[in-house]
Amino acid sequence: MGTPLGDFSRARRDTTQPESLGLPDHGRRRSPGLRRSDVAARAGISVEYLTRIEQGRDRRPSPAVLRAIGDALSLAPSERDHLRYLAKITGGECTHHAGTAPPGREVRPSVLETLRLLEPGIALVTNRLGDVLARTRAYEAVTRGTGLLDGDAPNLTRYVFTDPRAREFFADWDDVADEQAFDLWLGPAVENAERFTAGLAPLAGPEFTRRLNRHVVPARGVLRLRHPSGPELRLRRDTLDIAPDAQHLLVMLPADEETARAVERLGRGGHGGLRAIS
Incomplete structure (x- = not known):
């Protein structure tokens, strides 16, 4: 074995x-x-x-x-x-505990305040399992109509591998799929990743399992999104670890002027403010 x-x-x-x-x-x-x-x-x-x-x-x-x-x-x-x-x-240095609880979904108030200060920028808080825990209004704007944020507990990894709309939304779907599969190896805890993977594999099929076992370390270049309203968005990404919560603050910045103008137009059509899920 x-x-x-x-x-x-x-x-x-x-x-x-x-x-x-x-x-x-x-x-x-x-x-x-x-x-x-x-x-x-x-x-x-x-x-x-x-x-x-x-x-x-x-x-x-x-x-x-x-x-x-x-x-x-x-x-x-x-x-x-x-x-x-x-x-x-x-x-065995990363030990397994069968009784380990699922990762918490609550985001600390100080992190939420940081997210507010990033408005009207595109940002979200997530974990390595792909749970979207909080996001700015601009993130909602650039994902509106794609199905990514549907439901009470959106998960980016599940969306990428099980929702057909993801292949249209992510212009470089293969790269994004490799990223999401790779991140499952990094936590937030080995046992939680294994539990999540076991539940996702029957839904995602061999495409997911193959990528998980390839261990492709992603380059994480410019993210290209095809928004349902028409424009292609090109976004640079920076990720900040939030210790000790095993969460991550992902900030996306327009990679060119055309994207900046498109994001501004999409933002004007949004409603509400910061959204946190707990």
């Missing part, structure tokens, strides 16, 4: 081409990407040891081995962070 660490290591090996690392291409191979022997040689470990890690038979590789694997695969800094995080999960 594999582990998240082994799955990620194997996935990155399969998607790394030998020529990208200056290695000779020895012709036809049974699987794409690098051979285990390529990675083991570059990392200075045995093929047998790398096999144990990938197959989940070694769950506690040392920090030095993790660094060596990261070097061997030429991982980006964000990918190395994910490798270390998965090693903690695999090694």
Whole structure:
């Protein structure tokens, strides 16, 4: 039985081409990407040891081995962070508690006040499960008519994978889907993510499960939205962690003048003010 660490290591090996690392291409191979022997040689470990890690038979590789694997695969800094995080999960450092309660939905008053100060900007408070906990009027304006905020407990991850309108709303749906799947690995707690994933998988189907197990570390570039009223919006994103609540403040800024004008027009058609869900 594999582990998240082994799955990620194997996935990155399969998607790394030998020529990208200056290695000779020895012709036809049974699987794409690098051979285990390529990675083991570059990392200075045995093929047998790398096999144990990938197959989940070694769950506690040392920090030095993790660094060596990261070097061997030429991982980006964000990918190395994910490798270390998965090693903690695999090694049991992130413990599982069957009785852990679902993450709280209440947003602290100081965070809500910060959100108010960001009006008329586009901002929301969420968690890694994708629950939309609070949002500005401008966020409601740019998502109006898409179905994203329908219901009493909107969830961005569920919307992306189960609502057909999401594929039209998100111009780069594949990238957004990778982002939402990846964030489930980061919490707010391992057991909560597993509970949420188990409930979503039957509804979302193999598309969701495949992306979850690929461990693609997202680039999080400019977000392109196709608003139902017509304009395409291009938004830059910044995320601030809200500790210790396992929540995040996401701020979106127009990436160009055309988007800024469109957001202003959409905002003039909105109603009400800051919305918090608890």
